[in-house]
Amino acid sequence: xxxGAIDIGTNAARLLVGEVVIEEKATFIRKVSYTRIPLRLGxxxxxxxxxxxxxxxxFIKTVQSFKLISEVFKVRGLRAFATSAMREAxxxxxxxxxxxQETGIQLNIIDGDEEARLIFGTFNLLNINKDVAYIxxxxxxxxxxxxxxxxxxxxxxxxxxxxxxxxxxEKTSPEVWDEIDEWISLNTNPKYTYRVYGTGGNINKxxxxxxxxxxxxxxxxxxxxxxxSLDKLSVTKRMFxxxxxxxxxxxxxxxxxxxxxxxxxxxxxxxxxxxxxxVDGMIYDQYSSEIK
Numbered sequence: 001x002x003x004g005a006i007d008i009g010t011n012a013a014r015l016l017v018g019e020v021v022i023e024e025k026a027t028f029i030r031k032v033s034y035t036r037i038p039l040r041l042g043x044x045x046x047x048x049x050x051x052x053x054x055x056x057x058x059f060i061k062t063v064q065s066f067k068l069i070s071e072v073f074k075v076r077g078l079r080a081f082a083t084s085a086m087r088e089a090x091x092x093x094x095x096x097x098x099x100x101q102e103t104g105i106q107l108n109i110i111d112g113d114e115e116a117r118l119i120f121g122t123f124n125l126l127n128i129n130k131d132v133a134y135i136x137x138x139x140x141x142x143x144x145x146x147x148x149x150x151x152x153x154x155x156x157x158x159x160x161x162x163x164x165x166x167x168x169x170e171k172t173s174p175e176v177w178d179e180i181d182e183w184i185s186l187n188t189n190p191k192y193t194y195r196v197y198g199t200g201g202n203i204n205k206x207x208x209x210x211x212x213x214x215x216x217x218x219x220x221x222x223x224x225x226x227x228x229s230l231d232k233l234s235v236t237k238r239m240f241x242x243x244x245x246x247x248x249x250x251x252x253x254x255x256x257x258x259x260x261x262x263x264x265x266x267x268x269x270x271x272x273x274x275x276x277x278x279v280d281g282m283i284y285d286q287y288s289s290e291i292k
Contacts, residue, residue, distance in 0.1 A: 001290070002032060004070035005282035006063065006080035008107065010042035010141025010165050011251060012201070013059075015066040016279035017073045020287040027125050029280050032073055036201075037062050038247035041085035042141045042165030050091045056098065063103045077286045080107045081278065083115055084142025084163060112159025116145045118281030119199055120154065125284070126274055128152075134195040135188075135266065138277075139202060139258045141165040141251070146180070146262060148187055148194075156187040162258060164202065164251035177261060184265045196268045199277055202255030205248060207273040217270040220263050227256040 007014045017033040039062055044052050051059065063080070070078050086092045086109045099107050110118075119138055128134070130152030138145040140163050147157040160183075162176045188194065206226060207218060230238055230253050238249040263271060 001076045001287060002073055003283045003286045004066075004073070004075040004078035005279040005286075006066050006078070006105070006107075007278045007282070008039070008041070008059075008063075008080065008082035008086060009278075010045070010083065010085040010143075010163060011038065011040060012141075012247065013037045013039040013062050013066070014279050015069060016283060017070060017075060018280070018283040020284060029122070029125070029276075029283050033069060035066065035069060037065075038245075040165070040247070041089070042163070042169070045085045045089045046142070046166055046169040046171040049089065051085075051089050051095050056095055059095065060099060060102045063099055063105050063107070067103055067105055077290075078105070079282050079286060080105050081115075081118075081282060082107050082109045083278070084112075084140060085165075087111065088142065112143060112145050113157060115278060116147050116157050116159070118285055119145075119276065119278055120147065120149075120281070121288070122276045122280045122284050123197075123274070126276075129195075132195050133189070133192045134197060135268075136197045136199065137259060137262050137271075138199045139163065139255050140200060144258055144262075146183070158183050158187075164254045164258075167254035167257065168250060180262060181265045184262070188266065194266060194268065196263060196266065196271045198259055198271045198273050199275075200255065201248070201277070202252050203259060203271070203273050204275050205244070205252060206256065207275070209242060212273070214275070215272075217272045219270045220260070220268065223256060223260055223263070223271070227253065227260060230256070 002019045005016045015035045019030045021030045044055050096107050133150045136147045142163040143159050145159045148155050162172050166172050235249045
């Protein structure tokens with residue numbers, strides 16, 4: 001069964017057309033089609049608090065194109081979710097209504113908890129030792145979600161107002177770093193050695209830049225060295241040296257800053273990158289809802 005999932009993030013809009021495949025004892029999501037458009041809603045929202053009329057035109061065209069692609073693949077179901085930027089835009093509900101009127105797509109604005117739930121739903125498909133306590137860090141354009149698991153059960157979760165676009169726009173409160181440290185201190189057990197997982201396009205790209213295999217972790221030292229290599233270059237030079245698109249070259253440094261801070265706060269030596277995200281969770285959630 002093929003499903004479609006639209007993720008309207010702060011940095012980019014994504015469409016995943018995917019199929020849940022069951023082979024022997026393994027279940028996984030097969031990517032049929034993936035489209036990413038650097039919509040950058042956060043540029044408007046974090047500067048002016050609203051989504052401009054010009055950006056709304058691009059927004060509508062993006063959703064229309066996603067709808068058409070989904071129809072080509074004859075998806076069984078199509079869901080559309082929006083996260084941090086739409087949550088904070090003062091005209092978010094107005095734009096949501098306009099999107100529906102123009103495209104027929106009902107865009108659901110979800111909070112950080114729902115975003116985390118969908119992402120973690122796909123963790124059930126991974127070969128994770130549930131006896132090991134682990135933490136999942138998801139870094140987006142407007143917010144970062146940190147969730148702790150013990151024996152496979154979520155025990156704590158928090159969404160922080162720090163993200164790549166927010167940092168680029170210098171719209172992050174200096175206190176947020178202390179908030180992260182305090183939350184980690186209060187919610188983690190110093191006797192545990194947590195396994196750390198990272199999700200999001202930037203950590204996926206870092207993993208690829210380092211030439212890592214799918215199950216191979218990235219050490220804190222390697223992240224730190226990559227950060228230093230990227231941070232000293234202009235966006236243009238990052239694009240040339242690391243073969244990055246412009247809309248990745250500018251956000252990858254603030255993303256690394258966030259991952260490094262959280263790992264340092266936890267005294268984590270490495271991070272695993274399963275390369276799953278919100279759209280994967282949306283596909284699996286649709287499938288799970290139907291088979292219940």
